[in-house]
Amino acid sequence: MTSNLPMSGQTALVTGATGGIGLATAVALAGLGARVGVVGRDEKRTAAAVQAVLAVPGSGGADGFLADFSDPREVRALAAEVLAAYSRLDVLVNNAGGYWSDRHVSADGLEWTFAVNHLAPFLLTSLLEERLRESAPARSAPARIVTVASDAHRAGRIEFDDLQAERGYAGMRAYAQSKLANILFTRELARRLSGSGVAAYSVHPGTVRTGFAREDAGRLFGLVLRAGALLMKSPEQGAHTSVYAASSPELVGRTGEYLAKSRVAKPSARAQYDVAAARLWSVSEDLVAGSA
Numbered sequence: 001m002t003s004n005l006p007m008s009g010q011t012a013l014v015t016g017a018t019g020g021i022g023l024a025t026a027v028a029l030a031g032l033g034a035r036v037g038v039v040g041r042d043e044k045r046t047a048a049a050v051q052a053v054l055a056v057p058g059s060g061g062a063d064g065f066l067a068d069f070s071d072p073r074e075v076r077a078l079a080a081e082v083l084a085a086y087s088r089l090d091v092l093v094n095n096a097g098g099y100w101s102d103r104h105v106s107a108d109g110l111e112w113t114f115a116v117n118h119l120a121p122f123l124l125t126s127l128l129e130e131r132l133r134e135s136a137p138a139r140s141a142p143a144r145i146v147t148v149a150s151d152a153h154r155a156g157r158i159e160f161d162d163l164q165a166e167r168g169y170a171g172m173r174a175y176a177q178s179k180l181a182n183i184l185f186t187r188e189l190a191r192r193l194s195g196s197g198v199a200a201y202s203v204h205p206g207t208v209r210t211g212f213a214r215e216d217a218g219r220l221f222g223l224v225l226r227a228g229a230l231l232m233k234s235p236e237q238g239a240h241t242s243v244y245a246a247s248s249p250e251l252v253g254r255t256g257e258y259l260a261k262s263r264v265a266k267p268s269a270r271a272q273y274d275v276a277a278a279r280l281w282s283v284s285e286d287l288v289a290g291s292a
């Protein structure tokens with residue numbers, strides 16, 4: 001049995017909140033009384049999500065923000081807008097992400113999966129971190145950064161010699177690498193934030209019926225997703241662990257953990273390799289610096 005703290009008076013920002021797990025997370029946080037910043041990349045879908053969050057009984061309010069996460073300049077502009085709008089930020093949920101069967105490249109020539117799933121939340125977090133730190137003393141529990149990873153990380157390894165998958169691309173390999181990166185990022189982030197009043201968690205939401213991989217699932221994976229849809233969790237069920245990470249008092253003092261089924265779980269051995277976490281951090285800093 002898990003409990004979540006009420007969040008009235010608090011502000012949470014949820015990326016990828018236009019559908020699936022992100023929208024369900026935004027709705028659930030609003031249900032706890034938080035004001036929710038809804039981040040999307042499409043104006044209409046974002047406006048619809050804002051309306052859905054506002055309609056939640058007890059909602060603390062909702063605001064829409066737009067950014068395409070494949071472009072670090074848009075991530076920077078998003079952070080500036082959020083900082084201007086919110087003098088207080090209690091929770092950041094890095095949820096936006098996806099799977100692409102074929103290799104795509106961003107406007108900066110970076111491999112798409114790595115850019116959207118890892119570099120964008122890495123950059124957004126670094127730009128909002130100070131506001132989360134400043135907001136922490138106003139809370140009875142630490143401010144929180146929640147990054148939605150996946151159990152798919154277990155098949156992943158960080159290919160430091162070929163991070164952009166130029167020597168060969170496979171959708172699942174790129175996805176697993178990016179989700180392993182989410183967990184390593186969270187571990188290093190928690191270490192760096194130690195004593196700051198801000199905690200960081202990574203989350204596996206389960207296998208959830210959403211728009212996941214809708215842009216470019218590939219034939220085989222598309223078939224698997226369609227065939228398995230009935231067995232998957234609903235988006236509301238898929239949001240439980242993110243909401244738990246954002247608000248449960250049970251997690252106080254346990255920063256850096258990987259969570260699944262609303263409890264602490266053990267990630268793969270590679271996801272616990274702190275040397276790789278520090279190296280990934282440094283490489284990521286260099287990669288996002290180019291967009292400054």
Ligand SMILES: NC(=O)c1ccc[n+]([C@@H]2O[C@H](COP(=O)([O-])OP(=O)(O)OC[C@H]3O[C@@H](n4cnc5c(N)ncnc54)[C@H](OP(=O)(O)O)[C@@H]3O)[C@@H](O)[C@H]2O)c1
Nearest residue numbers: 016017018020021041068069096097150207208210211212
């Ligand atoms: N579904 C699962 O079984 C599962 C399992 C493990 C982990 N996850 C993780 O859960 C998270 C949410 O996925 P989901 O299953 O809810 O999928 P989803 O329904 O496709 O939602 C993904 C969200 O990310 C946004 N997004 C995608 N590309 C973007 C970009 N370039 N810029 C800005 N936003 C972008 C989407 O916006 P649009 O509405 O504009 O497309 C959408 O809001 C992901 O990080 C995923 O890796 C999912």
